[in-house]
Amino acid sequence: MKMNKRNKLTASLLTGWLLLAAAMPVTAAAETSAAPSVKTDAQVAAELGVLQGDGGGVTAGYLAKATTRIQAATLFLRLKGLEQTALAYKGSDNFADAGSVGDSNKTIMSYLKANPALGWTGTGEGRFDPLSGVTDQQYYKVLLEALGYKQDADFTYEGAIAFAKSKGLSGIAEAGALRNGHIATATVEALKAKLKSGSKTLAESLVEAKVIQADKAALVKYARIGVVNDAALGSYLADENGKTLYYFTKDPKDASACKDQCAVNWPVYYADQIQVSSLMNAADFGTIVREDGKKQTTYKGMPLYTFIKDEKAGDVKGQGVNDAWFVVSFPSVKVASQDGIGSYLADAAGNTLYLFTKDTDGKSACYGTCETNWPIFYSDHMAASGELKVQDFGTIVRDDGTKQTTYKGMPLYYFVKDAKAGDVLGQGVNNVWYVIPPSASDKQAEAEQPSAQAPAGKAYAMDIFNFEFTQPEITIEAGSSITFTNKDNMQHNVVSDSLVDGKPLFQTPLFGQGESYTLTFDKPGEYTYYCAPHKAFMKGKIIVK
Known part of the structure; x- marks a missing residue:
């Protein structure tokens, strides 16, 4: 049979695809199960009832606020079962600066002064x-003392973080200002x-003290996924x-290709009740039912596994095995978008980040009441997703000694009135607060055009289909x-x-x-x-003019 050039090309492509398909695992679609119960910290x-928030409750804005000493002291009393006793205290002697807080906090300060054995003796003078x-x-000192340990007897103040880690408390180590x-x-x-x-956990003791309701105590037993x-x-x-x-890079979305000996070496992870960091989005977690009938937890559609050779916490011996197994990265900052605003920076949970046009030369001009309304954003280990580049993020030390993350030199902030992920109530406030497009390159330009998305250019589309970039070579204009x-x-x-600096100029996470x-x-x-998972044959080139 004769074959014209087009048919030869078609046959060649078909043959290549059949060979490729033969090399790919054949995986039956997994059955999706009821979503697990996932709650943030x-x-x-x-x-x-341990964290009670302010007048608006425990909102995204509240969680972004800086924690104060009086908050920490109140939590200490709550965890010791002494809060109501403190609030009922009738003594009049108090610290010299008690007038800076409201009546209930004044009472708590008076109680603490009258009970120096609790460890809250003030800051001097x-x-x-x-x-x-x-x-x-x-705060680790506070928590250790709530657990019954004593400074100078069980641990030193300088060694509080290390001692806390030895007791399983490490979730905020190295966070700095809280x-x-x-x-x-x-x-x-x-x-x-x-x-x-x-004899018991802190939660169990608080149930006995009727600080925590018994029917709520099961929340503490949720399996935790941390960062x-x-x-x-x-x-x-x-x-x-x-x-x-x-x-596993060979897993399709919401399905597992790991079975038999693979599943022995890479045990599936599953929990039906999960607790995650407040920086995470609970909706990113799900459950599939595998072909063997077992359930498996997923994150953004990716089935989760452990590695049999990881013997202790912190081991990452599975990283890069066979160029197919990788840790599940968790970005500190990502790109969100909304109609009328476009793309903008948000934290990992989707809470909007803002710039302040009065900041100059990478230095924050927001202190006092301003900082109360516009809490600073700081991440001690930056990771970015999508079109964002880690090298565009930095850290400044503010005048009060706290650290703040910057993007292209611009200090980043939350807005206290943003109650949930996706809120953008700070956009345009007083004509000095704006969301931050990922393409932002100059703060003053953004101040003049806060909704600008990118330099002049066009928007192009590129499909990924049949294990190919549909336009292996594409020419675009700068800014596109x-x-x-x-x-x-x-x-x-x-x-x-x-x-x-040893890292790819750009790198997206895996997407399904x-x-x-x-980009x-x-x-x-x-x-x-x-x-990355199919580097041998999935390649492309972008020419920017």
């Missing part, structure tokens, strides 16, 4: 400094810990014992963007061949069928790229 703490901030070291979201994480962690006496920060790998997910969680959309029932990503990621190219040049 903040939700657990709020439902237990008769002062308590109720509105000053709290560090991770200070926000209420940190407090939620650390407090729930402490509720699971055993008292110094070893581990690593200098080499960035931030990634781990179970409550600190064992690393992995994904390309949206990659995955049409395969297999996860892919887009990774630059070029390295900056129907998901998209957009913007501002500078002329040639950019070659590949899909």
